[in-house]
Amino acid sequence: MEYIGKTGEYFSLDTVNANNCHLLKEQKNETLLLLWFTEGENELIIDGKKYHFNANEIVCLTQFHQLIVHRINEVKLMRFNRPFFCIIDHDSEVGCKGVLYYGAAQLPILFPDEMELEILETAWKMSALEFEMKDDLQLEMLQMMLKRTLILCTRIYNKQSSNQDKTHPINPKQSDLLREFNYLVEVHFRSKHTVAxxxxxxxxxxxxxxxxxxxxxxxxxxxxxxxxxxxEARRLLSYTEKDISLISDELGFNDIQSFSRFFKNQEGCSPTEYRLSKK
Structure with a gap:
């Protein structure tokens, strides 16, 4: 199911299995993905790291994540672009910026409970029904269903976070600060490297x-x-043929020596050794 608006709006729902897993690999500009695994024993490589997903686990990905499919049994795929719904412009409505999406290096994996799954299922079914409604309200209704899904997933993530460490409760101001920091890092990490x-x-x-x-x-x-x-350095070394000096410049280092020292301190090997290990 796919909605394409008159001014470039894009929203789609698909059920993906082993026969059509190519849908996960499709590259579409400025799209965000939500993967809801409805059967167990799924295996994906995301940015070079192996992940196993069980039934009723959810992961949110941006267009920047590098995805390799090893095994898919069944997953519901939701995909939308910025013209359809911009989570940055509408952050006050859904609150998922820096949490579900654009959260720096963290990968948000959600574990909804039975009641939350029922709500998600309802929102998914209502969204599917809206694809049949070819009227002037279709866009608004699909956006409404997407917002409901994003709000619920944000609540699930926040609940998980608070349950994981009850000794450090986070108040709303602190939560907003953390989300904004995560988002700013995602936007500026190539040019801004210090806490200051x-x-x-x-x-x-x-x-x-x-x-x-x-x-x-x-x-x-x-x-x-x-x-x-x-x-980002791992992505560029693993998935592109860019020269290491060019990667160094792209990531905002003064010279290749500075980049090489940083990478070796963090990864334990040089950029060249890392690239060779991925071939």
Missing amino acids: DYAELLFKSPKTLSNTFKKLGLKSPIQLIQERLLL
Whole structure:
């Protein structure tokens, strides 16, 4: 099922199995994906790391994730682009920026309970029905169903996070700060490499930003910045033939020596050795 609007809006729902798993590999500009595994024993390689997904687990991916399919039994695939619904412009409505999508190096995997699955199933069925309605309200209704799905998934993720570490409860202001930091890292990691860079964008001092993460028992801001840089370096080394000096420039390092030192400190091998290991 596919909706294509008059001004480039794109929204699709598909059920993917071993026979049509090529749908997962399709590249569409500025699209976000939601994968809801409805059967167990699925295996994907995402950015070079192997993941096993069981029934009723959900993962959210952006167009930047590199995806290789090893085994798919059945998964529901939702895909939409920015003209259809921009999660950045509508962040106050769905609150998933920096959580489900554009959350720096973290991969959001959701584990909905029985009641949450019922709501998701209802939203999915209503979305499917709307594809049959060829009237002026179709776009708005499909957007409404998408928003309902994103809001529920954001709630699931936030509940998971709070349950994992009840000794460090997060208040709404702290949550907003973390989400905005994650998003800013996703946008600026190629050019901004220090905590001070992001503290300035957030109108905070570097010490305040670092202390907030520490109080919440999270990785430090500099760790998250470096993890995002490392993730992109791995992608470029694994999935492109770009020269290492060009990758260094693209990631904002002053010279190839600085990039090589960073990569070896983080990964334990040189960029050249890493690239050779992936061939």
